Amino acid sequence: MSMPASGAMTGHKAFPLERDLEKFANEFACEIPRPLVIWLEGDLGAGKTTFARGLIRALGYAGRVKSPTYGLLEHYQLESLQVLHMDLYRISDPAELEFLGVEDLLDEQTILLVEWPDKGGSWLPKPDFILKFGYAAEGRDLNWTACNQRAEAFAIKSLCT
DSSP states (O other), X not given: OBOOTTSOEEEEEEESSHHHHHXXXXXXXXXXXXXXXXXXXXXXXXXXXXXXXXXXXXXXXXXXXXXXXXXXXXXXXXXXOEEEEXXXXXXXXXXXXXXXXXXXXXXXXXXXEEESGGGSGGGSOOOSEEEEEEEOSSSEXXXXXXXXXXXXXXXXXXXXX
């Protein structure tokens, strides 16, 4: 864990096996604050959807968790919260997000997961967390950034162990 010049708290995790990444998603879900915006960055196949799927299941969703690659947005209504999972890989213009009405869907009980946030431009809310997944010699790596004080408090309790 470190504090770069920007003041944001950062850290690193390694996941030799896919089940290690799924275990991390379970642990992340345990005391997740709401509302929360998480940007998921990384190359194709680096672990973004695996993490999102694991997190959504860990939060209590029992149904099929689909990748939103073609529909752009999947909505998961849980007992006390909603999870919105966006995949912006296929959009060509950030203004396309206006038609999704994401701002209208966000409330105090929402967790928003955004894959390929760099394609969203200014149409996306600012992240609380940025999770950047990458390939490692063995499995996957994660470099994370907590972008505000609330996210930093959660990171200290949940990510720094």
